[in-house]
Amino acid sequence: MKLQMVDVVGQYRTIKREVDQAIHAVLDSGQFIQGKDVGEFECAVAGYLGVKYAVGCASGTDALQIAMMALGIGPGDEVITTPFTFVATAETIGILGAKPVYVDIDPKTYNINPASIARAITPRTKAIIPVHLYGQPADMDPIMEISRSRGIPVIEDAAQAFGASYRGHKVCGIGAIGAISFFPSKNLGCFGDGGMVVTNDAALAEQMRVIAAHGSRVRYYHDVLGVNSRLDTIQAAILNVKLKHLDRWNNARKAAAKRYTELFAGSPVSTPFIAPYADHIFHQYTLRAPKRDALAAFLKERGIPHAVYYPVPLHIQKAFEMSGNKAGDFPLSEQAALEVISLPMHSELTEEQLVFITDAVKSFYTAS
Numbered sequence: 001m002k003l004q005m006v007d008v009v010g011q012y013r014t015i016k017r018e019v020d021q022a023i024h025a026v027l028d029s030g031q032f033i034q035g036k037d038v039g040e041f042e043c044a045v046a047g048y049l050g051v052k053y054a055v056g057c058a059s060g061t062d063a064l065q066i067a068m069m070a071l072g073i074g075p076g077d078e079v080i081t082t083p084f085t086f087v088a089t090a091e092t093i094g095i096l097g098a099k100p101v102y103v104d105i106d107p108k109t110y111n112i113n114p115a116s117i118a119r120a121i122t123p124r125t126k127a128i129i130p131v132h133l134y135g136q137p138a139d140m141d142p143i144m145e146i147s148r149s150r151g152i153p154v155i156e157d158a159a160q161a162f163g164a165s166y167r168g169h170k171v172c173g174i175g176a177i178g179a180i181s182f183f184p185s186k187n188l189g190c191f192g193d194g195g196m197v198v199t200n201d202a203a204l205a206e207q208m209r210v211i212a213a214h215g216s217r218v219r220y221y222h223d224v225l226g227v228n229s230r231l232d233t234i235q236a237a238i239l240n241v242k243l244k245h246l247d248r249w250n251n252a253r254k255a256a257a258k259r260y261t262e263l264f265a266g267s268p269v270s271t272p273f274i275a276p277y278a279d280h281i282f283h284q285y286t287l288r289a290p291k292r293d294a295l296a297a298f299l300k301e302r303g304i305p306h307a308v309y310y311p312v313p314l315h316i317q318k319a320f321e322m323s324g325n326k327a328g329d330f331p332l333s334e335q336a337a338l339e340v341i342s343l344p345m346h347s348e349l350t351e352e353q354l355v356f357i358t359d360a361v362k363s364f365y366t367a368s
Contacts, residue, residue, distance in 0.1 A: 001356050003344055005305035006185040010348040011249070015241060022237040035233030041240045045180075045196060048243065051173040053205030054198045056231030057212050060159040060181020061088040063195040064129070065095065066229060067155045067177040070197075070207040073098050073126045080120050081129040081157075082112040083313040083325075084333040089131055089157050090314045098126070100323055102315050104330040108273040110134060110286070110340075113332075114142035121150060128154050132161030132171050134309070134342075135187065135253075135283035136275065140166050140174045147175070155179060162188045163250045165279035172198050177208075182231075182239060187253065187283055188246050190235040249347035253282040256349040260285055263358035268365050284309055285345040287361075291368065292339050298364045304357055307342045 004010070012019065022037070029035060038056050046054040057063050073079060075097030081089055083102040090100040103116045112130045128147060130138035140156075147154045154175030158164075162180055164171050172178025182194035197208050207224075210217055215226030257280075261271040270288040274280045286309065289295050299306045313333040315325035327334065343357055 001303075001353065003303065003305055003353060003357070004346065005307060005344050007346045007348045008184050008189065011346065014348075015245060018241045019238055022241050023234055026234045026237050029233075032233050033230060035236070037233050037237040037240055038231055041231070041236040041243070042196070044240060044243055046198065048246075049170045049172050049178070049198055051178070051198045052200045053202065054196055055205060055209045055212060056236060057195045057197060057229040058231065059193040059229070060179060060183060060195040061092060062212070062227065062229040063179035063181065063197045064088060064155065064157060065092040066208050066211050066227065067179050067197050068092060068096055068098070068127065069211050069226075070177070070204050071127055071153055071155075076124060077126040078122060078124040079127045079129060080117055080125060082131050082133075082333070083315040083330050084110055084310065084336055085131040085133060085157070085314065086159070086310065087314065087317070087319070088159070089129060090320060093129075094320065094322065099124075100314070100320060101125070102323065102325060102330055104332045105336065106139070107332045107336065109136055109138070109275055109278075110336060111136065111138040112143075114139050114146070117143065117146055118150075121146075121152070125150075125152055128152055129157050130154065130175075131157040131159075132164060134272070134286050135161050135164055135281040136272075137161060137164050137166035137171050137278050137280075139275065139277065140171075141277075144174065153177070159183075160186070160283040161281060162186065163246055164281045167277050173200065176201065177204060182235065187250055187281055188239065188242055190238050190242075192232070192235055194231050194235045194239065195229075196231065250281045252347040252349075253345060254280070256345065256347075256354060257282040257285050259351070259354050260343065260358060263354060264361070267362050269361065282345055284342040286340050286342045288336070288339045289341050289361075290339075290365075292341050294368070295361065295364050296341060299360060302360055304360055305344050308337075308340060309342055311337055313337050
């Protein structure tokens with residue numbers, strides 16, 4: 001059986017005519033940088049998320065960096081986040097000369113544990129970055145209470161959660177800034193790199209737009225040090241088309257996740273926990289699995305795609321030695337890294353594929 005971890009080609013085929021027309025319209029216009037599709041997509045995203053301002057940029061990684069630059073984060077500052085996430089979350093902190101300060105996860109959701117954040121705050125703390133991991137929102141109410149009481153802004157890392165909701169509100173509009181990735185494998189993915197920052201604060205929106213354009217409001221006049229980070233017009237045109245289908249695709253992912261969980265009933269694996277406050281959109285369908293590495297090898301032999309997100313928590317990565325952490329400091333993250341495994345998850349999964357995948361996983365445990 002032909003299986004894909006993420007079936008970007010299969011999804012494209014379902015909207016090929018719309019996408020091709022949008023791409024050719026950009027080619028015919030010649031407006032490859034800051035064409036009209038960019039502004040249209042920014043307005044569409046702001047409307048979809050219920051925020052006032054959206055600024056396109058070149059990637060989700062840039063979105064995080066631009067957000068922190070707009071908040072004035074730099075050398076000597078500290079930013080609280082989770083060690084159980086993709087490297088970009090903490091990488092951008094370090095690139096700006098700041099220090100990532102980690103807080104361990106909730107072992108059920110894999111998201112940052114709000115109860116531990118207050119203990120990590122120091123006079124140098126300049127922001128908190130919760131990550132909505134795997135498509136499930138972090139528990140934002142207690143995080144925002146800390147933010148308000150201590151005057152510390154929150155940047156939502158929603159790279160894996162565009163379209164997810166927390167207590168009925170779309171993520172990205174809860175904190176001071178939301179950072180989004182449109183990497184091709186995301187629930188809303190373009191055909192290359194792309195990202196966006198969103199906010200309800202007019203001053204922050206203007207500052208982020210200036211930073212993303214070399215620190216310039218007027219061409220060749222530069223008010224601040226910025227970066228070159230633009231959402232290409234072709235990517236915006238593609239995303240404009242795909243945004244119209246996003247809720248349908250997210251619903252298909254949720255249905256596939258529900259079916260996975262039903263099929264795994266009674267097996268040794270632990271299926272994803274969905275918090276009562278969360279509308280989980282399943283960027284990943286992640287199990288906790290006994291004998292995880294042996295299971296991964298078993299699936300590989302049978303041609304079943306899988307991935308480990310993430311095998312090494314950030315606090316014990318060589319690149320983050322500046323944080324001063326060591327193995328054992330965040331045991332829940334470290335344990336999760338030894339046990340998690342993600343299975344194929346996308347909007348094109350069929351019943352036959354879901355049964356095939358789950359039967360393979362269950363057969364591993366039956367045989368062992």
